Amino acid sequence: MIRPLGLAFALLAAVPLAAQPVEPRFTPDAFRAHVAFLADDLLEGRDIGSRGHEIAARYVAQRFAALGLKPAGVEGGWLQPIRFQETVRSGPKGQVTISGPAGAKTWEHGTEVVVGLNPTMPTGEVSAPLVFVGYGLEAPAMGTDDYRGLDVTGKIVVLLDGFPAGLPAEAAAHLVATKRMVAAAHGAIGMISVSTRDSAKRQSWASVVRNGNGKNYRWLRDGKPVFDGAAVRQSASANTPVAEAIFAGAPKSFAAVQAEAAKKGVRPRGFALRTSARIAQSASTRFIDSPNVAAVLPGADPKLASEYVVLSAHLDHIGISPERPGDTAQTDRINNGALDNAAGIATMLEVARAMAEAPDRPRRSVLFIATTGEEKGLLGADYYARNPTVPKAAIVGNVDLDMPLLLYKFTDVTAFGADHSTLGPLVAAAVKPMGIALSPDPMPEETIFVRSDHYSFVKQGVPAVLLATGFANGGGEQWRKFLGGDYHHPGDDMSQKIDWASGARYAEANWRITRAMANADTAPRWYKGDFFGDLFAAGAEKAALPK
Template sequence: MGYTRSLAAGLLACVAVAATAQTPPPAAAPFTAEGMRAHVAFLSDDLLEGRDLGSIGHEIAARYVATRFEAMGLKPAGDKDDWYQRITFRRTVPGATPGTVTITGPAGEKQWAHATDVLVSIDVRDPNYAIAAPLVFVGYGIEDKVAGINDYRGLDVKGKIVVTLAGYPKGMPSEVGAHLSANKIEAAARHGAIGWLSIATLQAATTRPWAQRIRFANQPSVTWVGPDGKPFDRSYGMKGGAQLNAPVAEAVFAGAPKSLKAVLAEADRAGGRPKGFALKTSARVTQSATMTRVTSPNVAAVLPGADPALAGQYVVLSAHLDHIGVSPAKPDDTAETDRINNGALDNAAGIATMLEVARAAAEATDRPRRSILFLALTGEEKGLLGADYFARHPTVPAAGIVGNVNLDMPILLYPFTDVVAFGADHSTLGPLVANAVAPMGLALAPDPMPEESIFVRSDHYMFVKQGVPAVFLATGFANGGGEHWGKFLSGNYHNRGDDMQQPIDWEAGARFAEANYRITRAMADADTVPLWYRGDYFGDVFAADRPKAAIPAK
């Protein structure tokens, strides 16, 4: 999962509240602790070396999933009747010469190197770039018609480098804010900016200090390459930019009509949205990098629907297959040091759940009405890349994809008594999930950590961006779950401790698989497809012309 460690502190204080419904969906085939354990044991074995994108270990994992699909009698749903949707990725890493940021203004000129007080971005199209232009402060840099925000009003940024505050205004719904924050570069590009600089708010600097950010300074930037041979450009044509620590931010605001201190104070108030203005400074940003290409597959299979009128509709059960691979050696490591990040819970457990659901669905005597697409995704840990590629280049008709449940890092360390469906309040998938798991004595709990914006941080969100109602299902915080989540995220998460030596509760794993079978069958067998709620932000942005459901009365 693409979580960050900042989750851990907030998790420990959260306790879920239960909500249930009736109407049980079809009964499930048997789910066993042994079945779950066998899948996870293979996928998290040292032989696979952490299943990193483009690695032999990930290829072995992909073949394991494909052979399981074939043994179940499912139909291939990759490219050209294959199990695999093969994707090319471009991986770019900082070069030997560090990138730089130079600020020039009333206080003179000063330069900072990458990984000191600046973190210089990588451009996927041009590994060696240099941009120089006057600076314009644009507040949070948000522009969105549905949210009614335009931080660019009255500002001329064409040919300039924009300076934005990180994040989004205090008090804005976190999921909407996280989405808007992720689209800042696109907004700047629309207005003709050639680059960007980002400054942390007081809150952002506290929750994610500079020392934590700089630890990942030299991580590669990865993007998928389309069928036309062009890399997907998340900067939308802008050359590049940088994150700035406090000393550089002060230099940027030298001589400004409003001080950085005043701007940050305004942003720290609820609803505070500092207005933009031209700065008295200019910047030059340079970067050098090296590029390589790798390939890695999504693995896809379909269980065809039995109802001729509905078989052309697909409900998707997804989970990411990749993990983070082998950690770089440290100076005090020996030949015996374990550096493999096995990813047992993140996300071998999610894949195991999906495989057990697929098995049960294939063995059921009452076949589903709609088709079920089972999807093992690559590149989640590098930015939801495999899901993004599939959602934009689906191997089944795009109009036929009607709903998605995503499985990512189920914390199977305790006998859970509730589940969380992140995003449940945006569509009719919420009550569907509640009804499906109620016969098991499980409650659907509200999001226990809304401040973390989980709804926009895993693979299902790529389907949301194509207008598909989706949820991300996880074990809940009741019965000690919050403590187990917090302990995992502050310890074994993205670490070598996420292996088979953990005290994994395999009976909980079997129970989680059954819950997901019931949910998947409920989607596949329902009389109507999942619908966005009327007036929901994400439905209005990504599915404006599609039917909507009324929000149920509470």
């Protein structure tokens, strides 16, 4: 059950400060040493395809080797190489032209329109009539079927941003992420997004333009970029003046549609528009190579050793920021990524060390994966989950470590996704002896569950959670401060007041969780009736919801 944010904070405030010492095999110095190397200026922010990322990958591989783990990359090695395509705008600016009862008008990318990038068609255009399809969602079981009765074959669909009120936030976030695929499945060849009143409040048009100027990255299969919904050949986002032109002469104006969408319990129905559009884009591409790093600790139980539990963390960060006006030779432009996510990698390495040095091996095999391309769209994890180096059906659970905030003494953790599977109570029981509480998601409106590497495993039917330090004991304030300051900024470096004892404590917590998952009599299971379990693991055995 998703709790309101206010209730979550009330619950967190009641969590007592734990006094238990860190398990002796985890030390602040060992944790700090990993972070200090990975976040050093020498590695220049570990961007994919960079020398710094390659150095980091080899550091992780050699640590695995020193621990006596088995290589789980390709061809008997530690690495799983991945080739990516980078698509970047070049040549003439993208354009959107709307033609209708009032004539035709054209807008350039970065003005009142943002033209998307399709890596499978980096340069090209589409022209077609327009059809409004509401929010563009398709989930009949949830009472949403926006394409019902509409013919969009060969058309450009116009859809509202986001999702209507009343849908469960995490399920709705998945539906939003698949809008392009749904449009393609119905035969659309183009897509234009327009705002609701709510989405316009949450994100200004200036922010949409800023975010729309980035590059696009995709991993390659047989030399071609993997891009779900590629049949929608061109796409764009449109500001209010363009949206008004799109709805010119329609049964309902854009303002009327926005007003309807703002009413509680009302979901605008689609209809054919009296306008058409041309969307054009020009871009260039290049290829980048960057690896995942993978190792395995074989299990000891003859019956369970063929099953794998996964502990993952992303190794990449965002590299060096472009030079800006006013920068000098002394300006720090290296995004070191100490907390995001050298700290996650340090945790994984320390868990691997503790498990490898233990006198008793876990019953199940444990797979440790340092992924690449997370900052480009969860790409390395997506590649591994779709192309695992162990049998896909043998992967039974995943805990992902992404950006533990170690700027305070945490007393609780949040396992994003805990409500969906038996991993929730497993995590709670594993950390309880440390005096650490498992708290509810403090920000369900952010739909974190579908926004980090673990979700790549979820989409392959694997129960998974993202483990984060919680909001108790001042954590909420520290999270807000970090996300509004040093996050994705050169300030995320070793100069921060990182509590290394909390790093060791976080590593111990994940050691306990991974060990519990690997030694349990039963592998993690989705709950009966869970949206994600039913969608991605329909045939898997389910667990009853806890009382």
